[in-house]
Amino acid sequence: MPDKLADLLQQGPIAINIGVQDFAESLQIQGVEVVRVNWVPPAGGDPELLELLDQLL
């Protein structure tokens, strides 16, 4: 039984938005509490460096 999904359905969303800002805005318009992450591509957008960093951390 997916209990955390069931909790989401029962409580309604409390959201963290990562990416398209419009999605956060449309949730806020509907009264949803949203924390917006000001996301940028990690490791300067360099996939090889990102993989290296992920291995180190």
Place this chain on the structure above:
Amino acid sequence: MKTGYVIRKNEYYDSVFLMRVAKRLSEQKGILQAAALMGTEKNKGLLADIGVHGEEISAATPNDLILAVQADSPRTLAAALESLDLWLHPEPASGTLSSIHTLDEAVARQPHANLAVVSVPGAYAAREAQRALEHGLNVFLFSDHVPVESERSLKEYARGRGLIIMGPDCGTAIIGGVGIGFANVVRRGPIGVIGASGTGIQEFTTLVHRAGSGISHAIGTGSRDLSDAIGGISALSALEALESDLETKVIAILSKPPGPLALGNLVPRIIQSPKPVLSCFLGLKDTPNANISYGAARTLEEAAALAVQIATGNPPARLHADSPEFQALIHPERAGKKTGQWYIRGLFAGGTFCYQAQQVLQDAGVVVYSNAPLEGNLELPGPLRSVEHTLLDMGADEFTIGRPHPMIDSRLRRERILTEAQDPQVAILLLDFILGFNSSPDPVGELAPAIAEAKGQAAKRGGSLSVVASVCGTEGDPQGLQQQVKQLEEAGVVVFPGSAQAAQFCARLAASLREAPHA
């Protein structure tokens, strides 16, 4: 024509925001084309394809913004490039940048969060989704181009922890009355939805609303969930959650045909379900599946009507294709058509609508060309030129890589309407309009002048052009359903509430034109 660009180092903007920047800029007088893109290798390739290149572009990284403009004069070009800040920060609300840069910081700020809405570029999407799951968050994953192996591993991880991944490539969900992504404002009610496609969920939920009932929750699964590679992991979690949800009385599963293994997983669960479960597997040759006790619908309209009937005990009123009212709509559209003028051209913003329309036409014996052909239909040789009956999914990659999706910007559809109208054999244009959060603020208004011009071109040739449309939306949507429908009717468009009905009408009209054109 003059071409130029500016680069802003270390200024990242999301793709939807940049689409709107490019759209607004390209609407300015003298601007022929505008692109606002982050400096990924793919985007740099797209710019090279339209003749925009240079050392600085080669050196740009995915964190660098590139704004490229083609203008009719050096002066217009210079003015556009110099006013970049105006385009990037026109709306104070959306320009408010958060000081939170990571998911860890966000969870620390809101420890009660239960959902991550993830829409970063595909290359980073699985990484962010995995981190969200590790924080105990359900995930709505809008991003596409996530490898199927990553999808499976994310979903197995989620299911093992009582969580769900809605997606990847999930456009729409409705949770407890809240629309997420591209969703409509619909009444709450007894019908729960599990849907593989965003526009499929939008069509079903709006039709349920318009039939007077409502939606408990609509859970997106992503387009590949019911393939054998994934095995319906998210669909099963959604089914279990809706079964235990007190508000949900009926469950509808909407998808393309599942793979045999995925269906094998799903069917026994459906049979055992304590609640009525109905299915709509678009694109199946035959209506499935005797085992699904509460019925299998052929179209999203049938599915919505069946769900409302089960939930309320009353079948909703519908306009049937065999009814005299439906037939009466055909006669006036025959007027003015010339001999040999009978082809249908469908230009769709919603991929599911293109798919469903192909099924409806196929059922009526009409074979079509498409860039996304249903089994038994014909692959269009190239996306730029239509052949005989053609239905185009204009949200497909060949139209949208580096350009706005037609649900956000109608430019590509506008141009294509005018192209199709030049073909004297075209009798019918079939269009869809999708309202709701995050869609274009006025989808009909953006296309109405092109519709009028297309009809005018046909009239000048001494013929006539029928335009048939469906509008997916409700009166509560930001665009307003009635306002959008009124604009279409004023433009002489035949409007249906559902996309399947619009396609049925086209099939009947085309058949009647072929049999006996009305000169």
